Amino acid sequence: MYNPKIIIDLIADNVRKTRNPFGIPKSMLNRWWRDTPVRPEGDTLLFTGLMYQFTPYIEKTTHYLERYEDTKLADYMGYSKYIPKFIAGTGLALMTSGKEKKNADSVLRNIVNILAKSNVEFFYKPELDDYSGILLYDLGDQEGFVRHAKFVAAKLKRAGVRKLITVDPHTTYALKVLFPKYTGESFDVKTYFELVSFKSENGGSRVTLHDPCFYGRYLEMSDVPRKVLANLGIECVEVINSEHATNCCGGPAESVSPKLSKEVLDRRVEELQSTGEPIIALCPICLGNLKKSGAQVEDLSTLIARSM
Amino acid sequence: MTLINPEFAEELERFGVSTALDCFNCGTCTAICPLIYEHFPRKMIRYIQVGARELLLENDNELWRCLHCGLCTYTCPREADPGELILGLKRFVVANWRRS
Numbered sequence: 001m002y003n004p005k006i007i008i009d010l011i012a013d014n015v016r017k018t019r020n021p022f023g024i025p026k027s028m029l030n031r032w033w034r035d036t037p038v039r040p041e042g043d044t045l046l047f048t049g050l051m052y053q054f055t056p057y058i059e060k061t062t063h064y065l066e067r068y069e070d071t072k073l074a075d076y077m078g079y080s081k082y083i084p085k086f087i088a089g090t091g092l093a094l095m096t097s098g099k100e101k102k103n104a105d106s107v108l109r110n111i112v113n114i115l116a117k118s119n120v121e122f123f124y125k126p127e128l129d130d131y132s133g134i135l136l137y138d139l140g141d142q143e144g145f146v147r148h149a150k151f152v153a154a155k156l157k158r159a160g161v162r163k164l165i166t167v168d169p170h171t172t173y174a175l176k177v178l179f180p181k182y183t184g185e186s187f188d189v190k191t192y193f194e195l196v197s198f199k200s201e202n203g204g205s206r207v208t209l210h211d212p213c214f215y216g217r218y219l220e221m222s223d224v225p226r227k228v229l230a231n232l233g234i235e236c237v238e239v240i241n242s243e244h245a246t247n248c249c250g251g252p253a254e255s256v257s258p259k260l261s262k263e264v265l266d267r268r269v270e271e272l273q274s275t276g277e278p279i280i281a282l283c284p285i286c287l288g289n290l291k292k293s294g295a296q297v298e299d300l301s302t303l304i305a306r307s308m
Numbered sequence: 309m310t311l312i313n314p315e316f317a318e319e320l321e322r323f324g325v326s327t328a329l330d331c332f333n334c335g336t337c338t339a340i341c342p343l344i345y346e347h348f349p350r351k352m353i354r355y356i357q358v359g360a361r362e363l364l365l366e367n368d369n370e371l372w373r374c375l376h377c378g379l380c381t382y383t384c385p386r387e388a389d390p391g392e393l394i395l396g397l398k399r400f401v402v403a404n405w406r407r408s
């Protein structure tokens with residue numbers, strides 16, 4: 001286990017300096033929209049919260065943290081301090097493979113296509129798309145979270161944005177529940193799959209959904225993706241621990257203890273694989289983590305886009 | 309010697325820790341917690357109840373094992389909100405580090 005204080009201080013410092021936990025300039029991180037036709041002005045903003053864009057970097061950092069966790073090297077001369085610092089910033093951006101970055105970008109492009117097919121009017125402005133700060137909240141850096149969240153909320157307010165479309169459970173929870181509570185600003189927040197309005201018979205397959213903790217328990221919206229899939233002719237084969245009772249994939253422990261995260265992951269994967277059906281993730285952290293286990297898994301947006 | 313601080317529960321209220329005294333130590337949260345780690349999170353809640361401030365601070369790193377998955381909160385028969393208690397304890401510890 002890494003010393004949480006070192007990890008928290010590093011993440012808090014990165015968020016302060018670059019407004020994201022990895023310390024990577026946003027211009028390097030958020031590039032998916034460049035060759036995607038999206039309107040630059042409008043009423044409802046697509047707000048990715050940058051979480052999908054982080055996945056290749058999470059994978060890279062966890063790879064290194066995993067390698068050195070609890071080793072003599074990590075303990076020696078404060079190496080445990082040095083390692084997390086080394087895997088941040090532009091150095092991390094350069095170490096991360098282009099293929100993984102493209103995979104993450106394709107999820108966002110699919111979401112744009114899904115919204116277009118559902119006749120949803122929305123716009124995208126990269127300047128207004130910021131990280132929500134949720135990791136700081138989860139790690140207990142309340143002061144850092146509130147400071148960052150207020151910055152994000154004020155920027156949206158200044159731009160006159162009140163309606164947001166989100167793409168992941170962590171950002172959705174932050175905007176729906178935490179922002180009103182801690183920044184005093186409320187937004188009308190919808191997740192992209194709540195807006196899917198088309199039906200299709202193309203599906204014809206069976207899948208097992210891995211409900212993320214935030215959608216399943218905190219936001220109680222597990223029924224929505226199931227309805228979307230049913231409308232596409234796709235059957236969900238359930239595991240016992242699903243919806244409200246879903247089991248965590250272990251992703252949130254990645255930065256502090258990759259070992260612990262893997263233990264939790266292995267148990268969850270075994271459970272999900274018991275149905276024999278491909279696994280569907282609804283969250284970039286779950287998706288990356290489940291992929292790491294070697295399981296057959298894809299993002300909900302990939303499945304919807306394929307069934308359109 | 310373990311010091312007991314009767315004002316500990318009160319001190320924690322500032323960090324959103326307000327339901328610790330509702331817990332009657334049944335252990336449901338520990339049984340369901342995916343960490344399967346000692347008596348987590350029940351043990352941490354016990355520290356609050358008995359005012360074991362120092363003991364908690366000695367073992368504070370353990371708090372960051374918690375995934376904030378909410379399964380314990382969902383199953384707690386006393387609505388003691390164990391998941392949020394752990395998050396509140398993290399806030400307390402972080403504020404403590406920053407002060408020192």
Ligand code: SF4
Binds near residue numbers: 335350
């Ligand atoms: S927090 Fe709830 S589930 Fe856990 S020991 Fe206390 S009463 Fe039982």
Ligand code: SF4
Binds near residue numbers: 348374394
């Ligand atoms: S919120 Fe934390 S303590 Fe509660 S079940 Fe999840 S990991 Fe365990």
